[in-house]
Amino acid sequence: MIIGLCVRDSKLKNADIDSNYIDIYILPKASHMTNRRHILMTGAASIIVIGAGVFGARRLTSDLSVARKPWTVAGNDFEDPRMNALAYAILAPNPHNRQPWIADLRSDNALTVYCDLDRLLPETDPPNRQIVIGLGAFLEVLRQAAASQGYDIEVEQFPEGEPYPVLDERPVAHVTFNSNANTQSDPLFEHVLSRRTVRENFDQTLEVDAATLNQLGAVLHAAHGNFNWANDKESVETLKDICNRGWLVEVGVERTHQESTRLMRVGEKEINANPDGISLAGPVMEVGKLVGILEPEKLNDLNSRAYQETINFYSALIDSAMAFGWLTTDGNTRIDQLNVGAGWVRTHLAATKLGLAMHPLSQVLQEFPEMAGLYKEIHDFAGASNNQTVQGLFRYGYAKFPAPAPRWPLETRIADA
Numbered sequence: 345m346i347i348g349l350c351v352r353d354s355k356l357k358n359a360d361i362d363s364n365y366i367d368i369y370i371l372p373k374a375s376h377m378t379n380r381r382h383i384l385m386t387g388a389a390s391i392i393v394i395g396a397g398v399f400g401a402r403r404l405t406s407d408l409s410v411a412r413k414p415w416t417v418a419g420n421d422f423e424d425p426r427m428n429a430l431a432y433a434i435l436a437p438n439p440h441n442r443q444p445w446i447a448d449l450r451s452d453n454a455l456t457v458y459c460d461l462d463r464l465l466p467e468t469d470p471p472n473r474q475i476v477i478g479l480g481a482f483l484e485v486l487r488q489a490a491a492s493q494g495y496d497i498e499v500e501q502f503p504e505g506e507p508y509p510v511l512d513e514r515p516v517a518h519v520t521f522n523s524n525a526n527t528q529s530d531p532l533f534e535h536v537l538s539r540r541t542v543r544e545n546f547d548q549t550l551e552v553d554a555a556t557l558n559q560l561g562a563v564l565h566a567a568h569g570n571f572n573w574a575n576d577k578e579s580v581e582t583l584k585d586i587c588n589r590g591w592l593v594e595v596g597v598e599r600t601h602q603e604s605t606r607l608m609r610v611g612e613k614e615i616n617a618n619p620d621g622i623s624l625a626g627p628v629m630e631v632g633k634l635v636g637i638l639e640p641e642k643l644n645d646l647n648s649r650a651y652q653e654t655i656n657f658y659s660a661l662i663d664s665a666m667a668f669g670w671l672t673t674d675g676n677t678r679i680d681q682l683n684v685g686a687g688w689v690r691t692h693l694a695a696t697k698l699g700l701a702m703h704p705l706s707q708v709l710q711e712f713p714e715m716a717g718l719y720k721e722i723h724d725f726a727g728a729s730n731n732q733t734v735q736g737l738f739r740y741g742y743a744k745f746p747a748p749a750p751r752w753p754l755e756t757r758i759a760d761a
């Protein structure tokens with residue numbers, strides 16, 4: 345049997361491939377291929393040949409319309425301004441797409457945000473710092489969406505105290521909605537539905553200029569932290585090297601690597617049923633799933649082809665960076681983390697407006713012991729001293745934006761729904 349690729353677009357992408365790029369047909373066996381029993385996956389997965397098998401003729405694509413539905417529901421009228429705003433807030437960026445937010449609507453004109461403690465990343469984010477940043481991004485999109493409907497929100501951050509060293513049951517924020525005819529819509533809000541984390545190789549012929557990068561920092565308010573950037577060759581090469589080494593540490597430490605593989609959702613069925621975590625969709629992934637090379641035990645096997653392909657895929661992304669940016673704060677309290685989360689999504693929305701692709705590279709900011717050397721290295725590079733903390737590190741460039749990432753439906757994120 346051969347699996348034939350019918351390429352309809354110029355590029356075949358490794359992950360999250362939309363069904364309109366290519367079709368894969370599994371054909372009944374072809375005589376010259378009958379005895380081949382291997383899979384060839386090039387870096388771009390442009391050829392896949394599978395040996396003798398028992399599959400019938402069929403077509404493989406990933407239809408993620410169920411997992412992506414929340415992106416089409418935002419903007420509907422839920423007859424409750426809080427729900428209308430939440431429908432956008434759940435589209436905020438968040439680490440490993442864990443979507444850790446829960447909204448409790450049981451008080452009038454207000455809501456309380458909790459963190460779902462089952463959605464933490466204890467190995468790669470032991471102090472839950474990145475999770476809190478995601479919650480800060482959620483609150484900022486909530487604010488923008490509320491303003492677009494004529495509501496100011498008043499946010500009390502960690503109203504029952506800031507949890508250390510890890511998050512606990514206490515609320516993350518209490519949010520009151522006040523109708524205000526004079527509320528101005530935030531100009532960044534119109535980019536919420538087109539914002540994407542772009543895990544693509546960036547165009548090597550398109551530089552990211554200083555004027556563009558300066559516009560990202562210009563959308564921050566004082567509490568959001570400081571945005572710095574580099575687009576000169578020497579700094580970009582240094583940062584690529586630091587990020588690549590961080591990536592190798594994360595995948596090389598068994599417990600941090602396995603935390604990620606546990607969160608991998610491979611193929612349409614798995615992603616639509618669990619629209620969170622790391623989604624691997626598209627024909628190549630459907631085939632990988634079908635033939636069993638993308639099972640967690642294979643991905644955890646350091647000698648497997650799938651493990652090596654994963655390393656190469658992400659390293660190639662890092663190596664295609666055309667510029668870097670980083671967000672720092674002077675302190676590192678829970679409130680600093682919430683505030684920088686707002687800054688994070690604001691810079692991302694500003695990039696979206698400019699057609700600039702943004703991809704966070706958080707490995708070297710992770711706070712597990714094996715990463716400590718690189719954590720220090722990136723802080724030294726950024727000139728961060730005392731309590732100053734690099735909260736986010738991003739690569740920038742130009743590439744086609746992918747389809748939206750999966751989300752759980754809004755009703756599943758409401759307390760006691």
Ligand SMILES: Cc1cc2nc3c(=O)[nH]c(=O)nc-3n(C[C@H](O)[C@H](O)[C@H](O)COP(=O)(O)O)c2cc1C
Pocket residue numbers: 435436437438439440441474475477478481539540541542543703704705706707748749
């Ligand atoms: C604090 C934080 C850290 C993140 N770190 C990474 C990262 O290291 N690598 C990556 O590919 N994406 C990273 N992301 C992006 C998320 O994976 C992404 O927001 C999520 O999958 C949802 O996709 P979307 O942003 O396209 O909606 C991070 C996001 C946040 C908020």
